[in-house]
Amino acid sequence: MQSIPRADRSTGRGAGYLNASQGVTHRSMLTEDFLTLAEPGTAQTRVLGSRFSAYVCPIDDEPAFETLLAEMRKTHYDATHNCWAYIVRGNDNLIERQSDDGEPKGTAGIPILQEIKKHELQNCGVIVTRWFGGTKLGTGGLVRAYGECVALALDATPKRRHRTGVTAEIEADYDLQSIVYQLAGKFSAPVDFSATGDGTRLCVKLRHNQVEEFSSALLELSAGKLAATIGKPWTS
Template sequence: MYKTILKDGKAEIEIKKSIFIGHAFFVKSEEEALEILDRIKEEHRSATHNCHAYIIGEDGLTQRYSDDGEPSGTAGIPMLEVLKKEEMRNVLVIVTRYFGGTKLGAGGLVRAYTEGVVRALDEAKRCERKNFTRTKIIYDYTFHGAIVNLLANENYKIIEENYTDKVEVTIDIGEDKSILDKIMDITSANFEKEDLEEIELPTIDGKIIY
């Protein structure tokens, strides 16, 4: 399990006529982060600066940042510090600046780039990615109504349904395996379980976001 973002986020702020555009991206590799960085730099090639920071890997060992021409320590490091403080993983943030003619000073730059990242993360929505087992449950038609009601009450989404001589439903099961005990109670242990694959899914407040 690790903290990250649900989707791409973008936010714009104006400070003393300078425009700061914050971008946040979910990335799984440094290569992916650099490809996105190149794309944003190309999209905003007329910008004064495109500063960035990223933390990649569940262990957070890959950390990089760049001031991209801003005074040393006023952009990249504050941006990285936001990610570290929020324990973010697999996140790339970029703040694009279009200079408005008024210098902000070191403190002003730190605040601007920090706010650019925070706003972008707000738009991207913070979440936790957790490991789940995609599992097929096989049982007799007799139990179908009760099992469907159980899954609905327990907030399990049915990923797939198949109807042959028996009913097959596919759901995602996390660390909490109690749903299997409840299915066992309904069926008097007369059901089959097949683990299909291990997957990583985003969650907010414990609920899977599909």
Template sequence: MEKDTYNTLAAPGEETLFKEKGSKFFGYAFPVADETEVKTLLADIKKQHPQARHWCYAFQLGTEPNIYYRANDDGEPSNTAGIPIYGQIQSLGVTNVLVVSVRYFGGVKLGVGGLISAYRLSAQLALEASEIIEKTINVHYTLKFGYQDMNRVMRVIKEKNLEVVSQKMEMDCEIVVATRKKNAPAVLEAFESLYTISVK
């Protein structure tokens, strides 16, 4: 059966600090909904750490089969920062998440292997400092109907325990409801049996 849940972060985690040969790695993990949020958070972190040398990160958005991710080494040798950070996101099986590791150079080069393990550890600490929660993958339906059907629609919403995402009451009514993926076919059927209602 197809999964209809995913794991993500309940809230931004606490700042973590990992030190290696004088270099400092500040780690952060955030729940994110889209790339705009990623950009805003990265800009905030750069303001918090204007003296840092590198702001490396990875993020993942979406659930199977529509996963989108990006990993950024921000000037570190190729694949020594972003990919190890992304590896930690994958190993914890979380999505809709951004992990950033901010490096202050301590004067000693860590080498490729040292960098990979430092960024991996920094990401791991950041994720471990965050609470991971399970969320359901929801399907949204837009219901359009006349006022005469209001009671019938509301009865289904109540019976099926649906979340009302938004509603517009003008000449006709429009309500957007959400249900977890595995319940979606039954919900669709319940509304479609009320033939005067359009469901999208």
């Protein structure tokens, strides 16, 4: 059996082993709306005997990706590398992480991450599994191989756009509720209501950039009788 050249050999406990916590982390600002994958997707390529298999999928958070990565390593226990990258939405920023998983530095994780960015995706995870085919691809060859395999998978996978915002909660007696509905209509904001011990709570789903204007207008129209309390974030 031909040995794997050192430059293409994985490191750690078994083929492709690397904890997600060991990946390189970058953070950037959140966007109010975002595009993600509607469902998982795959693509396979071959380059000079090496086989590459990309798995792309929507993810909600970092633990979800770590679970996926562990499952993928079990499934592809015979692989040489399981390189990966993801971009997920944190509380205040985007979290970007990537790993070369034993490939030469910068030849796998970064090209994978760049493809996610090119497709303008968030809450997206990508794992590219490689089975070494006996021929070194070189730095440029690896960058192209990983990037092209991911691009094929992302191009072929349906996308979904999400909207985000926060809920404004308002305690309003019946005679004041029309003010809330009228104002919510001007902002094209849906309103839900629920009964409470003290009356009725109206919940208005606002976009982030509407909160300040809505709150000020509510105080003015109600002559200070109504105030909005910002509640839970929402995504649709």
